Amino acid sequence: MQLPFIKAVTNQKNIFQLILASAIVGIMAALLGIGLKHITEHYEALLFRRATGNRFWIVVFPVTGLALIYILRHYLFKKKENKGIKEVFESNTSGKPLPSYKIPSHFINGLITVAFGGSTGIEVSTVVATAAVGSLASQKESFLKKYRRYLLCAGVAAGITALFNAPLAGILFTYEVIYKKFNRLFALSTVTAAAVAFGFTIVLDEAPVFNAAITQWHLRALPWFILLGILGGLQSVYLTKSVLFFKKQFLKFSNPYYKIITGGLVISCILLLLPQLYGEGYHAIKHSIMEANTTKLSVYFTVTILALLILKPIITSITLSAGGDGGVFAPGIFLGAFLGLFLAVVLNTFFNAGVIPLNFMIVGMAAVLSASIHAPLTALFLVCGLTNSYVLFIPLAVTSFIAMNTAKKIYPYTVYSYGAKK
Structure with missing residues (x-):
């Protein structure tokens, strides 16, 4: 009779x-995510100012x-390559723990990539590093091994909560x-980990990534x-297809030094033309947000935006x-912001649509991000x-689902899901 009670x-x-x-x-992942975000922002801004000077x-x-x-990979991490989010998929599927070196390797490599001008973001670096934190915790006590996937x-x-001050986005991305x-x-x-991480963002008074005054939509x-x-x-x-295509082309380099020099020089040439593409590119988005509603269509504006999108x-x-080291989170947000701005300015110029360009920048972020990772709820929240505002909730929801379904009909994979099948 006591067995049910004991159970x-x-x-x-x-x-x-x-x-x-x-x-x-949640505590450890929040400290890691917030720390990586601020260190990267500091050195990215520092080196970007030097580069523009x-x-x-x-x-x-x-x-x-x-x-x-x-x-670092060759000498410090013993030639162990980072496979990005594919490592998290593999660990989740097999139940095998992520090695502890993934924490410093992704932290350091993500920081270096973005700070030195690599045109990606630290989101995937953070995801893998914080996933490794959870995996490592499950190895410390024998009774936690059965909870490895959940940790x-x-x-x-x-990690996602700490980066974006968005606990629902963190939970939904994981799902x-x-x-x-x-x-x-x-x-x-x-929910527990995201709540704890969100608590840290409140205590540390973490500001929204983008300070956008969103008041209404029509x-x-x-x-x-x-x-x-x-x-x-x-x-x-x-x-997505660009990432998959160039990864395939760069695999043809038998000499890693040629790959580094070629990649670095191509990146430099593009940055010389468009410094807005340096690092995450959030600096360019913040500047455009301030001027979005007063932006007028011009030849310079059109050429610049089209060049950014291409x-x-x-x-x-x-x-x-x-x-x-990185992924398509920040690039998706960047592309969506400038796609939305360009569309709004064109609509107002040629169709007298009377739309608010700032709103289209914000909604565009969710559209491209949702379609890039096939996660509309994540993109929405x-x-x-990012903006600490729910005013655009309805257009964000509608656009996120439409963008994802449009992308799926054309090409069923994302960078992450395609890699997970390999």
């Missing part, structure tokens, strides 16, 4: 252990960054992209938001293919976290 007590103890372990993982450094920095990553997910959820299943233990681990703009969703899906397919996927692809 219930044991289950409660197990759940408490999982919650406690998830909270600890003297264009010679634009030629030097990308090659230097790729060379440093290769040296890995807890690390991912906390939509990593785990793809939902049960009570998954909910307990990810229902008459909804058809144009739908068009933005379709265009965002097309742009994301171009990004060359950003190429420079991102080369950064990753030549050895840089992540962009709300």
